[in-house]
Amino acid sequence: MTELNAKIPEGPLAEKWANYKAHQNLVNPTNKRKLDVIVVGTGLAGASAAASLGELGFTVKNFCYQDSPRRAHSIAAQGGINAAKNYQNDGDSIYRLFYDTIKGGDYRSREGNVYRLAEVSNEIIDHCVAQGVPFAREYSGLLDNRSFGGALVSRTFYARGQTGQQLLLGAYSALSRQIKLGTVKLYNRHEMIELVVIDGKARGIIARDLITGKLERYFGHAVVIATGGYGNVFYLSTNAMGSNASAIWQIFKKGAMFANPCFTQIHPTCIPVHGDYQSKLTLMSESLRNDGRIWVPKNKEDAEKLRKKQIRAKEIKEEDRDYYLERRYPAYGNLVPRDVASRAAKERCDAGYGVGESGFAVYLDFEESIGRLGKYVIEERYGNLFQMYEKIVNENPYENPMMIYPAVHYTMGGIWVDYELMTTIPGLYCLGEANFSDHGANRLGASALMQGLADGYFVLPYTIQNFLSNEIRVPRMSTDRPEFEEAEKSAGDRLSKLMRIKGNKSVDHFHKELGKIMWEYVGMGRNEPGLTKAINLIRILRDDFWKDLRIPGNLDEMNIELEKANRVADFLELAELLALDALERKESCGGHLREEYQTPEGECLRNDKDYMYVAAWEYTGGNNPYKMHKEELKYEEIEVKQRIYK
């Protein structure tokens, strides 16, 4: 492998993107329709990319494993999307959004990429409004904003508690229009199983039709992967049941490097775990922290009584409550970034102050804001979230404070990409949560939607042309080529191998076991002995998986257990890389807390001297150890400091 080259354009930070666009190669309109682009995934990044490429005139093939593009898990994003519009006149600017994102990411992301993200953020809002996304408005008819963690300004645009849904429906509507126009062909209920590489370039995929079970071959002059993050490696997460890492793991094994896998985000406000039959965790939007106050009892005896349900939260007197975020971080208070809030919750619960039956929960209390603003206002702002909470927990959050606990939510790590969002395989691109590029070690709230749409609408449609302009003389290739044949065979072999195990344990059994290992040793607090142990346990579990898995049914038909097994097989490999990366990064930063490296006050202790780099892992074939490459991070515009939210 050659040295990693991020291809950051020359020039001052604020002019890099403009310079890039001014000098990049473009494809002329008549050549565009002769070029095929495969887009895997239909979330914010995938759908917006497929739609925009279709609008430009490329021939696009778009894949999703669900029945419709609109089901992609971007739809579940609740809170909002950031943009540096400064509509509130509160001092926001592109630079400030850029700065907050870099700082929020604990100085582990690239200046160039993040600045571009902040720059295009405004265009995203303009475009979404033009598409008909019904953002919240003031009585004047102008757009409304709210604030999110890690920012001192109100720059978050929102559509009630369903911003992700509305943005995805916007992208989906654009995509639907292109499907009707014939520029995009949609393959629903299809899952990518293999990448096809021809002469060193990504030229196609092997996908499994989930209804018939057949493997199919698809050619593309370029391949775009936008399949989301790998949070489900923890089994319990806020991701959808089907969210998986198989596409990114397959391209990793074909030569795309995987960057910073240990940077996973634990979201502080989720509904606590309530039983081992549980299949997923539900997020309560970060926006709740605008009006909710987080606390635990000051006295352990009170916490004990609350756990045993001998007393109720309301009976704890004001002076006996510990609003620990407000206490520790007076400047940001309840709106500290997610990693900080999650760690603080864990710290309190580990110290014995947790509430809820398990003791692993803290209160998110609206009593004060209901008193100040009235129940009506709170209902208007968060009604659907309160209803969601009540349905799950069977308790009325208007009367009793909500109970919350951190849960795996997002993965900042992902496939390594350069400034053009191209992976280390030419012609292979990676967008959205699936790539690693913009959030460093911690993502700020309302930035995922921004990044997904930035990548899909405004970055990839430009940068991909820089590559495709050299491909105009390449005719569409036959899928009978040996490379396709070989890829299909290897995909088929792998699936048959899974079917042939015929052991005794279900896929879910292995997935749950993996989740327990990951949460215990590779979750919120990590340390060397734990990580070493985790790697061993994962290997043992993986061996067991390949010996004792049972999949009923057949290969050549719809088989949901086989689908899951294929995904879990990949998680079992990815988990090890994640733990390995966490072990190698001997510092604490953002969502990655190594317990050995903390300040006396329990804050992250970064080591900029030795670890200010992106760890990009390379698969070297077979069972060989993964090889790490370093992309040094250089900060020219920003002064690197300790992250302080006090």
Added chain:
Amino acid sequence: MNFSFLRFSSITKKIWMSLLGLFLMVFLILHLGINLCLLRKDPTWFNDAAYFMGTNYVIKVFEVILFGGFIFHILVGIILQLRNWRSRPVRYKINPRTDTPFFTKYMIYTGAVVFIFLVIHLMNFYFIKLGWKESPVPSLPNGHPDFYVVARWLFSQPFYTVLYIVFIIVLGVHLYHSFRAAFQSLGLNHKSYNSSIETFGIVYSIVIPLGYILIPIYYLI
């Protein structure tokens, strides 16, 4: 006849359905007005009205529209229903337990009952007027059928009276859902007037059938 209505979109059919329905509802009021003349011992009012209805040219034109309206309303209703049955080829094992107003689901059946009544009613009166059927009672001196006596003669038969009352109740049920539904189909649904429409619909579907039922009851007493 032009059958292009078969190709109308579902909403166009619905709009026609409701327009015709509302038109027929207006007719029901007019008809009731004439029927109430039966309450007088003196037959002249009723017979004069019947004579007017039978001979006036404006009314004759309206008669065509009315018949057209009935036929169209029924035809479109049947077409809609046939399609509705076809849209769920495999039925549920458990009957729906969704909480909806009871009679809304049976419009085609109440409609069919009303249709049967309409046929009987036409045979009893309209056919006589057309001369297709012999009047069971002597004609008026001017040669026109004496519908006043026909009506009294019919209501003197208990079987017919009971049938009549049952049919009118079914008509009431049909109307009960129709009124608000017609406005909904025409796109008129707003919280500022929904309750008025609903109240008016309920009042209409109770008062009009009551008016019709009043006549045989009055005769019985």
Added chain:
Amino acid sequence: MDFTLKIWRQKNAKAKGKFVTYNLKDVSSNCSFLEMLDILNEQLVHQNEEPVVFDTDCREGICGLCSLYINGRPHGPDDAITTCQLHMRKFKDGDIIVVEPWRARPFPVIKDLMVDRTAFDAIIQEGGFISVNTGGAPDANAIIIPKEAAELSMDAAACIGCGACVAACKNASAMLFVSAKVSHFALLPQGKPEAKERVRKMVAKMDELGFGNCTNTFACEVECPKLISVSTIARMNREFLWAKIG
């Protein structure tokens, strides 16, 4: 809690299906309905039987993928939820629960409880969008939208496309879904230029696909997990009428 489940099993789209009875014991009342089915499937896998196939993804009531007609109601015996948000505490110990796939001509069964709802996508492709290409949009605040219009539009846009309206309707009509989409755009100034064409095309497609007609029973409104009002249907009727005569 113990339950007797009668579940529709059907090998594939062409096969003839039948109800199969399963008994499930010791289910926690805090378990969600789909987690209860997960437990059943775990048991089936242990018996080397094929698990029951049903659509599910986000499990937080927003993706619209989960379906199921449970004891005579789409999304089961609770209001304003999807099946994944239904909890077993809504049932009584010992209940018999009949689970059927959604039935409608345009929603053919794929396998067991999984149905094909791509008919909805086909309707959207006809006009459920504003024809704006990426780039070149005016500043977001250049379009002033009254708060009330934005809120009403959002009410309609909240539709998750699950198809409960079709499943609940005795006529398998898709009017609530289509009208939600039509209303979402019709209420916004950006959506006005294409409003007439949009409603005409979407309704034509809806008819073509074989959905039934609306007979105003309003069952769709009762079962809609996102509480979309039938007033959106009236709005679509209005829009449609206007598109025809205006």
